[in-house]
Structure formats: structure tokens, C-alpha cells
Amino acid sequence: MDFSSIVDFFKFLLDSEEIIQYGGLALIVLIVYAENGLFFAFFLPGDYLLFLAGLFASSGQLNFPITTVSSSIVGAAILGSYTGYLFGKLLGKNLDTRKDSLFFKKRYMDQSRTFFAKYGGKALILARFMPIVRTFSTIIAGTVGMPFRTFTLFNVAGALAWGISLPVAGYYLGERFPQIINYVEYIILFFIGITTVALIRTFITMRRNRAGGQTKSSVEKL
Template sequence: MSFDFISLEAIQNLAHTYGYWFIFFGIMLENAGIPIPGETITLVGGFFAGSGELSYALVLACATFGAIIGDNCGYWIGRWGGIKVLEKIGKLFRLSHEDIARAREKFIGNADRAVFFGRFIALLRIFAGPMAGLSGMPYGRFLFFNAAGAIAWSLTMTGLAYFAGSFIPLDKLVGYMTRFGIFALLAVFTWLSVPPLLRSLKKWRGDRAKSVEILPSRAISEGRDS
């Protein structure tokens, strides 16, 4: 999933001009919490490697180490900056304080999976590091799942563009991955939003049932008093 304030053409031009440095720093900044289209940058790098313009091994190394270092920066930003930092990032995506708090609650119970699998979803990729630091996830544990996720993500994205780029145009490949990212993000938002709604509905029904029980008992007691 990419953020369209940087066009695919602009990313290609930057990759042409700055090569591996652009891939490394672009991915690092996204994983540190800055909304840059790191996934698209990785796909462009893999595509260029497939065409022979760049080395596949070096693109893979830049993507992997950029992701690991960026997420580590994000971890310490969340650890030292607290929830105010996440709220500032969240404002870019119109996320409220309640949204951040709900996400943090879910993150605490699923930290390992969130750090590893969140790598494959753009918005979670931006928030995973800061959220891990904010939630007090032990650093050694975070480092392990962060590195494992970075390796898996880099291999998948770079390899996909490297091999599929020979028969799928780059713009279509980026479009497919964008749609996948949107569906995955919707699934995560559903997972975060539906349980609280169900709990609220259950509480409302319980309160309503209690009020219905109280009304007849009051009527009976008033009848006896009269």
C-alpha cells in the first residue's frame, strides 16, 4: 500500500538517481514512523534489480537493514516520546485518541504477531515500532520479531518485483499490492472495532433488561403501598 502524495514516477526517478541510498533511507524513514511509501520503494528496487539496473542482493540488503533500523528508531521514539508522539502520527491518518488507545490495548495482547505481520500492512508498518516502545515490549523480544519480520517482508516484496516484473508492468504490480494492503487494513480495523461495538451492544441490552425488570417491581410495590 502506498501514499499517493509521492507518485510512482517520482519514486522511479529517485531510484534511478540515488539507487541503493534512496531505497535504504526511504524504507528506514517509513518504518521510523514517517508516512513514506516504503512498500512501493521496495517494489521499484526489486523491479530495477530484475531489469539488471541494480543488484538484487544489495536491494534486498538495503530493504532489510532499512526496515530493521527504522523500526528500532520507531521503538525508541515510542518508548521515550509516549502516547503524544503516536497521537501526532495518528492525526495524519485522522486517528483519534480512542483509536490509538484501542490499538494499544490490542497490541499489548498480540505484540509478537503485530511486530512480525504488521510489517506487511502499510499503516501498521508505520505504527508497529512506536507502539511496541509505548507498550513496554521488552527490547530483545522486539528486536527478534522485528528482524524476522523485516527479512520475511524484504524477501517477499523484493523477490515478487524481481520475478513478477518480467511479465507484469510495474504500475499494475504496485496497484495489486495497494489493493491487497487496503483489504488487509480494513480487516485489521474490523478486528479492532467490532469487539468494542459488540461489548457496548451487550451492555446496552443488559442495562435495558434490568430497567424492564425494575419497572414491574416498582409498580407492584406502589400498588401495595396504596
């Protein structure tokens, strides 16, 4: 496989419309599974893929009932998160010494760990709607030794909230406004904008909290 073929493959993985049209529900499920628990899959589309899956189901381009689409996504999200949790429990600490690469950035682990420390188990629900953090939060849960039952509770709750709300929203809007299918590019840009703002706000909050903690420690030493 030459370099151009590899580039084309990654372009395909990042193109939600092509994933749905040519890969169908099977590829959607596979991507959801990977993006929810495999650290090297953090770059895969998430939120807007789910929304577009519902939208395409309403137009018939994805030939499955919305109940099948949503339940498949929820199941893949749950299983993907279990994979991330078990990976974190068994090997997660090794990631702290892993060097940065194209498919791994240590700062993503640090950001997810700070996010998890602040929100606890609720982070697993909130993180479902945040790219990158969604991928690493399950690994962090395993690394810090969150009890399996507790993890299961938040894992299932988060998967249900994420895996139902976005596809159903896409399906509902597609039913009410069929012409929206012609504006897929703008929908993707909208989701990217929303998630980028959320990530930036979270990162700034984490930096402030970290700086505040360091200042407090310095004062206490004095």
C-alpha cells in the first residue's frame, strides 16, 4: 500500500458521509467502538457521525430503523468503553511513560485525568459529548481503579444519553426538514465548532484549577 492509498484511507475514515453511505451501520458501529476506548482512535468522528446516522436513516440512505441504529451505537459505545477501562486497568500506567506519536499525545491523558478528578464518575457521562476526552476518560477510569460496578453504571448511562440523543435528534430533524440533508458540510462544521469551544473551555478551566492548586501549595509551604 503506497502513501497516497494510506492518505485516502484516513480521509475516508474522517468523512462521515462516506462512512455512512459506503460502510453502512457495520462501519459506524466499528468506529463508535474504537473511538470510545482505543487510545489510538481518538481522531475518529464521533458526535456528528451519530447525528448524521440518524439523519441518513430518516432519508433512507441508511436503510435501518432508528431504533436499530441507536441501539447498535449504544451497544458499541458500552463495549468500547469496557475495552478502554480494561486497558487502563491492565496497562494504563505504561502510557505515562509512552512517548508522543501521531496516534498518542500524553497531554490528552493528563487533560482527561484532570477532568476525571474534578467530576468523578460523572465525567464518564459528560465526556461522551467531548471528543478526545471521550476516548481517554475510560482508560483513566481503569487506571485509577474505579470499581467495576460503578464504572458500569456510568458507562451505560453515558452510552444511553449519547447513543440515543444524537441519532434521534438527526432523525427527527430529517423527518421535519428533509432538505437539511443537502447541508451536511455545515452540520459537520457546526458540531466541530461546538465541540472545539467545549474543549477549549475545559482546557482553560483545567489550567486555572491547576495553577490555583500550585499557588495554594506554594502558600502552604511558606
